[in-house]
Amino acid sequence: MMTQWHNKRVGVLFGGLSAEREISHLSGTAICTILRERGYAVTPVELGASGTWMVQVRDTDVVFIALHGKLGEDGTVQGTLELLGVPYTGSGVLASALEINKPMAKRVWQVYGLPTPAWQVIEKAHPAAMTLPYPVVVKPSTEGSSVGVTIVQSAETLAPALAEAWRFDPQALVETYIPGKEVTVGILGEQALGAMEVIAKGEFHSYDVKYTAGREEFLLPAPLLPAVYDRVMQIALAAHSALECRGYSRVDTRITEQGDVFLLEVNSLPGFTGLSYLPRIAAHAGLDYGDLVEAILQRATLHIHRSTR
Structure with missing residues (x-):
């Protein structure tokens, strides 16, 4: 398959600051390998806290985003690439944030x-009472890869499940187990x-x-x-x-x-x-x-x- 980017500079953006950065490294490495095998000029770009990745992507024509989780999948990186004028893969700012x-x-x-399971939000700062019948699934509101997820069978194990979800996000989503x-x-x-x-x-x-x-x-x-x-x-x-x-x-x-x-x-x-x-x-x-x-x-x-x- 020949794409419009075959003779362009392709940046593959991976790493990041989320709990899923290890998976992002694996995704980014595999994507770099296959694109090189198919003749693309690939530049691996690791997203870190220093912000040097923004300088690196300016020297590319297009970015394949291989990030997962917060500060990568949530619209922040997408918004930065929009400001830099560098086309990128996947959804835009609004869809990513939602x-x-x-x-x-x-x-x-x-x-x-x-259709989606019945749900409620429980905030770490102002925890509300649980209103759903058990069993429920407790998860951070803004993580993926099942990070911080617990299936809770009874009220006795709700508190530690919330504490685990709050490790990754101050807002926990609780939904009916289906x-x-x-x-x-x-x-x-x-x-x-x-x-x-x-x-x-x-x-x-x-x-x-x-x-x-x-x-x-x-x-x-x-x-x-x-x-x-x-x-x-x-x-x-x-x-x-x-x-x-x-x-x-x-x-x-x-x-x-x-x-x-x-x-x-x-x-x-x-x-x-x-x-x-x-x-x-x-x-x-x-x-x-x-x-x-x-x-x-x-x-x-x-x-x-x-x-x-």
């Missing part, structure tokens, strides 16, 4: 009538590529389970009734569009035994490691790893129109 903030994403989905299948949908452009069931060999899809080989089983396509499969694909694409995501994403859902679909979250910059979900889904749809990376790079753009007088 996607990373799980309560805000849920509010948008509810406006569009999209028994059933974990199904994730890969999206490229405006098309849902496929739905995959992910079975954890453990209580749930924790950080360690997700990033330890052999601790998850992948079923492609997800073994669902045709009507349910079509519905999860439609709901995932609608969730992506409602947040105004662009380029690509991965949408995580839970599906009950009765076939009801519930949205958990959208990942606007999903992982690209050897264990990541989106490359598996794309491969099943006929796109190998390199084709997927190039297809995403082809869609790199600036999202904010520059008006002139």
Whole structure:
């Protein structure tokens, strides 16, 4: 696949300051390798606290963002690249900010009538009483990769679960636990590529389970009734569009035994490691790893129109 950026300088931005920086390093390294193999002039750019990455990206024509989590996936880097005038992969500022903030994403989905588990926010500074029945899932409002996530079965274990979530964010999201299948949908452009069931060999899809080989089983396509499969694909694409995501994403859902679909979250910059979900889904749809990376790079753009007088 030949993209518009093949004879340009491609920066791959990775690292960052979030709890997911280790995964970002793995994603960025793999993306650099495949782009070089396909003949691109690649500049690895590590995002750190010093800010030197901004100087480095000025010397590129386009940036492939391989960051995950806060200060990378949340619109901050996207806004900086907009100001610098450097096109980049993935969603723009608004979609990125909405996607990373799980309560805000849920509010948008509810406006569009999209299904998501019942939820509430509990702030560290002003903790409110729990109003949901058990079991519940407690997670930081603005993290990914299952960082700080706990399944809580009773009131006795709620306090330590909140404390764990608050380690990563002063705002914890508490949502009703939905028994059933974990199904994730890969999206490229405006098309849902496929739905995959992910079975954890453990209580749930924790950080360690997700990033330890052999601790998850992948079923492609997800073994669902045709009507349910079509519905999860439609709901995932609608969730992506409602947040105004662009380029690509991965949408995580839970599906009950009765076939009801519930949205958990959208990942606007999903992982690209050897264990990541989106490359598996794309491969099943006929796109190998390199084709997927190039297809995403082809869609790199600036999202904010520059008006002139």
